[in-house]
Amino acid sequence: MAERRNWSQEEVRHALALYLRTDFGRFHSGNPDIIDLATRIGRTPSAVALKLSNLAALDTSIPQKGMANASNMDRQVWAEFLNDPDGVLKAYEHQTMPPRATVSQPNPFPGMAEPAVEFDFTGAGERRVETTQRIGQGFFRKIILISYRERCALTGIEDTRLLNASHIVAWKDDPQNRIPQNRINPSNGICLNALHDRAFDRHLITFDEDYKMKIANHVPRIARRELERVETGRLELPSRFLPDQAFLERHRREFYGGE
Numbered sequence: 001m002a003e004r005r006n007w008s009q010e011e012v013r014h015a016l017a018l019y020l021r022t023d024f025g026r027f028h029s030g031n032p033d034i035i036d037l038a039t040r041i042g043r044t045p046s047a048v049a050l051k052l053s054n055l056a057a058l059d060t061s062i063p064q065k066g067m068a069n070a071s072n073m074d075r076q077v078w079a080e081f082l083n084d085p086d087g088v089l090k091a092y093e094h095q096t097m098p099p100r101a102t103v104s105q106p107n108p109f110p111g112m113a114e115p116a117v118e119f120d121f122t123g124a125g126e127r128r129v130e131t132t133q134r135i136g137q138g139f140f141r142k143i144i145l146i147s148y149r150e151r152c153a154l155t156g157i158e159d160t161r162l163l164n165a166s167h168i169v170a171w172k173d174d175p176q177n178r179i180p181q182n183r184i185n186p187s188n189g190i191c192l193n194a195l196h197d198r199a200f201d202r203h204l205i206t207f208d209e210d211y212k213m214k215i216a217n218h219v220p221r222i223a224r225r226e227l228e229r230v231e232t233g234r235l236e237l238p239s240r241f242l243p244d245q246a247f248l249e250r251h252r253r254e255f256y257g258g259e
Contacts, residue, residue: 076210149238155229164191168196204223
């Protein structure tokens with residue numbers, strides 16, 4: 001029998017990166033993503049599934065709770081994610097992207113053998129910053145779509161090609177652009193279809209304290225009619241990570257400021 005070992009901080013980061021993008025009902029050893037992570041970190045699928053359940057016990061955004069025996073390391077990594085998601089984001093990157101890639105370049109010397117050029121995408125510089133931002137956006141999208149059951153919170157549209165993970169407080173609107181967690185904070189997101197996402201991003205619509213949609217007075221009649229093509233005009237709330245009222249209040253200030 002393999003010797004039992006404690007979970008390291010890096011392993012818990014990997015587990016949390018998977019937890020955040022996995023539906024609660026898929027915390028089982030047959031889940032291919034759980035099997036893949038177990039292989040990567042040298043643990044059994046059952047151990048990884050149990051760790052996800054332990055992490056659920058720390059998630060105050062869901063009604064159901066996981067195993068009530070989360071470790072101090074679990075709590076430390078969860079708190080770290082809420083304050084600085086970089087460690088969990090890097091774990092997600094390692095789970096979904098190869099560390100190196102070989103890129104062929106045009107041969108500047110015809111007739112001579114063309115060497116393969118390797119570019120290390122884990123280095124510093126603009127390429128790394130752009131890659132990190134893209135990975136963060138993909139991670140945020142996965143978290144939001146899972147939380148909203150892959151359905152638009154307003155219309156119920158279930159085709160993910162038509163859905164966006166809408167930031168409540170956009171990066172461009174955040175006066176403290178130095179706070180990266182706002183970009184990945186699941187409570188700073190809502191799953192909306194492309195039309196309502198664009199209107200929300202441009203503060204043509206917003207949501208009140210009861211999550212009811214408000215449309216700006218200056219929106220023209222036909223556009224208003226299309227935006228009103230919803231059953232209740234109220235957000236269907238996610239299974240976890242409710243939209244944060246503080247973020248919504250900031251969005252409403254921008255909305256009413258443009259009236």
